[in-house]
Structure formats: C-alpha cells, structure tokens
Amino acid sequence: MTDTIKARLHVTDALSAGGSVMLADDQAHYLRHVLRLEAGQAVALFNGRDGEWRAVIAEAGKKGVRLNLETQLRPQQPVSDVWLCFAPIKQGRIEMIVEKATELGAGRLLPVITRRTQMQKVNTERLAAHAREAAEQCERLDVPEVAPAVTLEKLLQDWPQGRKLFLCAERNDAPSLLAAAKGEGPCALLIGPEGGFAPEELTQIMALSQVVTVSLGPRILRAETAAIAALAILQSVRQN
Amino acid sequence: MTDTIKARLHVTDALSAGGSVMLADDQAHYLRHVLRLEAGQAVALFNGRDGEWRAVIAEAGKKGVRLNLETQLRPQQPVSDVWLCFAPIKQGRIEMIVEKATELGAGRLLPVITRRTQMQKVNTERLAAHAREAAEQCERLDVPEVAPAVTLEKLLQDWPQGRKLFLCAERNDAPSLLAAAKGEGPCALLIGPEGGFAPEELTQIMALSQVVTVSLGPRILRAETAAIAALAILQSVRQN
Numbered sequence: 001m002t003d004t005i006k007a008r009l010h011v012t013d014a015l016s017a018g019g020s021v022m023l024a025d026d027q028a029h030y031l032r033h034v035l036r037l038e039a040g041q042a043v044a045l046f047n048g049r050d051g052e053w054r055a056v057i058a059e060a061g062k063k064g065v066r067l068n069l070e071t072q073l074r075p076q077q078p079v080s081d082v083w084l085c086f087a088p089i090k091q092g093r094i095e096m097i098v099e100k101a102t103e104l105g106a107g108r109l110l111p112v113i114t115r116r117t118q119m120q121k122v123n124t125e126r127l128a129a130h131a132r133e134a135a136e137q138c139e140r141l142d143v144p145e146v147a148p149a150v151t152l153e154k155l156l157q158d159w160p161q162g163r164k165l166f167l168c169a170e171r172n173d174a175p176s177l178l179a180a181a182k183g184e185g186p187c188a189l190l191i192g193p194e195g196g197f198a199p200e201e202l203t204q205i206m207a208l209s210q211v212v213t214v215s216l217g218p219r220i221l222r223a224e225t226a227a228i229a230a231l232a233i234l235q236s237v238r239q240n
Numbered sequence: 241m242t243d244t245i246k247a248r249l250h251v252t253d254a255l256s257a258g259g260s261v262m263l264a265d266d267q268a269h270y271l272r273h274v275l276r277l278e279a280g281q282a283v284a285l286f287n288g289r290d291g292e293w294r295a296v297i298a299e300a301g302k303k304g305v306r307l308n309l310e311t312q313l314r315p316q317q318p319v320s321d322v323w324l325c326f327a328p329i330k331q332g333r334i335e336m337i338v339e340k341a342t343e344l345g346a347g348r349l350l351p352v353i354t355r356r357t358q359m360q361k362v363n364t365e366r367l368a369a370h371a372r373e374a375a376e377q378c379e380r381l382d383v384p385e386v387a388p389a390v391t392l393e394k395l396l397q398d399w400p401q402g403r404k405l406f407l408c409a410e411r412n413d414a415p416s417l418l419a420a421a422k423g424e425g426p427c428a429l430l431i432g433p434e435g436g437f438a439p440e441e442l443t444q445i446m447a448l449s450q451v452v453t454v455s456l457g458p459r460i461l462r463a464e465t466a467a468i469a470a471l472a473i474l475q476s477v478r479q480n
Binding site: 137139229233236 | 469
C-alpha cells in the first residue's frame, strides 16, 4: 500500500472494491513497454462515474495487463456542465483547444463548421484521444465528450432551450464575458473561426433567444487563445 | 491609397508623416521573397511609440526594402502595465506562453529560474522574436519586453515597492484571482514550474509584502495553461 502511483488511466469498466480490470492494446503497451511496470506496482484508474481507484498490477503479459482494484482514492465529483463550441482550426492548434479546455474543466467540446472554417473535416476520435490524455494528466475524474462536428445551422437549430450560449465576438461594445457570465444554470461558449463569423451567420446566431453576445477585451485573439481565455474567465466567474 | 495592407511589421525607427524606413535582413527577405511584395504595395508599421502607419514600398532590391510613410492608421495606445513572471518550461510550451501572453496584452515577460525549473537556460532573443511576431499578428501597437532570466531570489530581492505580485498557487483555500485582482495599480503574475515551487521558495515569496496568494480554481493546470488562464482573468477584471 506504500507504493507510489505510477500512472493515471481512464477506463470504461466499472470500478469497485475487490473488482479487477483488464487493459489491452494501447494502455497495456503503455504500462508494459513505455513505463516498464511490473506485477505489484500501482496505478490510478478513473471512469467518469466511480471516482478514482488505486489498482495494482496482478499480471502483465502478452494478452494484456490485469489490475486488481484496491481502494478508492477520491470519490466522483459532479461533472462540469460548461460546453465549448468552436470552429475547428488547423492541426497543432485544435489539439491545444482540446487539451486546455479539458484542463479548464469543460464538460463537452462541440466542433462547429462555419462558412469561414478552413478545416471541414474533423477527426473526432483523434480529438477524443487528446481529451482523454489531457484528463489523465490533469487529474480530472472524467473526460469531456467530443461531439461529432455539426454545421452552425444544425447547432443553432438543435440548441437546448435552457442553455445560455455566450457568443464571443470581436466587438468592443458588447458587455464583457466577466459581467455577462455571472449567475447560474447550463451555459456554453461559442468561438468563431480565424477571420470570424460571416455577417449572415452572426445574424442567425443572434436571432436565438439563448444567445448573449460578449466581448473578450480590446485585443484581437487567435481562435485558440479566445477559447482558452473565455473558458478561464467563465470558470473563474462560476467558480467551477 | 486603396491598396490593402499586406503585412504588419514591428520596426525600431521613428515613424512620422513624410518619413521613410529601410528594412534589411529578415524583414526585407520576408516582404520580398515570402510575401513577394513589390514597389507600390502597402504594409503597416508600428514601433511601440508612434502608433501604426501605412507605409508604401518605394524600392525593393538587394540592399533591402525602402518604405515611404503615408498616414497614421492608429494612434499609439498606453502600454499595458501587467507583468508575467514565469518559470521557463520546455520548448514548444514556452513559446505558447510568450505568444498567448502577447495576445492577452502582457507588458513585460520575466523568465524566472526556480529550484524545480527544468530549463536552466533561456534564449531571451528567441523568445523576444516570438513576442514580436505575435504582436505583429495580433494587432498590438507594442511588443512586450522579454526580460533576461533571473533567479527567484534575485526577482524577489529587486521587486518594485509599488507593484503587487499575484502568486498563482495550487491551493484551494486561497482567494480566487478574480476576487483578489480587483482594483488598480501596477501588478504582476507569478507562475511556478511544472511540479510547483519548493516549500522554502513559497516561504520566501510569501514573505514579500507585495505578494498576494491566489487560486486559479480547483483543477491542476499545466504551467502554460496557468499562465494563459491567469492573464485572461486578470485582464478581464482590470478591463485592459
């Protein structure tokens, strides 16, 4: 029981005292060949539902790694209800959005295709893997969902009645996100592509009653900076 | 006068109506061979003092690019007085701090060597070049200064009397930066290395009367995320 925790992994299996978990493929490879762990060494497991568990390697072989669950290290915490809707940007920077949004506690990441979006194809699985890895590293107890990419029209059409949508626009006359975000209830951020939303898109967005247009300050921010800054401000105001 | 602005460059020369500027080396190469600009085409120049100017290429040759200054596009704005003190982190991520801090309007970037700092050598010139490039892209009218790296001891010893220093610590019981940053006057953020400050360093820091310990929320943030998030929150509170 005095061993250090050597790694932190997200799994899909249920976690409970006396149970065991079998890891295969990437995760088994990572424990055996990257970290070179052996039977008797401990890792932490979480699944987004059952908290974080200390698990000790019982067997590490070609078929995979079997771990025995020992004690719960932390109970599950409520999952964050903040969504981040963002226009996909080029590789390298889109991963930055996913990684930082995970660290800053976004609950759901929604790629949105807009007129000026350069990247029309989004590899949701790759982004989900990034989110999982970021969650493992930042000690979150859940992994944010990466939703399949949708068009802006579709996003607005299906927007839930009770969820505020903060449109982060490059408009100095809008109230600051800091002021507008005060309060409670489900909410989301909407960040445009490099080059911004097209005028007709802005009209469409602002026609939605759940939308609140906000400013992120006097400077021009890159798309990924806007996403990270907005999430940091929102989480700080809401104390999540 | 109807030509579009093709680029935005930071220069050190004075800028005024009727003047001209000679660009050499990297900037001349960039205009001639990367953007393939020719005589008659316009760029924007700024120097952190005289606002932003429209400048038209008069001559582009082997000796460099000569530009004639036409009209002032924007007057100079007051330079931001927020400093960001940060422990250098590995390549790729330290550039992210510099780029995002520039976008978010930091006035001065101070690399600080701490006990747990992995990177003991800081290439100040390379970071300054990153800051300049980020300023050119984000439409700032000045470039934040990248100070030479100093040890934490030296930073604290020379700390200016009238400048608050917000220590961003991984402590949930500290007041939030959002609450603590309200008010006015010169201030700075201090972000630790991966792994945090050593206990004796924390004692040293907190002994300084200008220091206010703050929390960035319940999650563990990577060093660069903490720097970006803290700056976003601070600028939002101070409406800079």
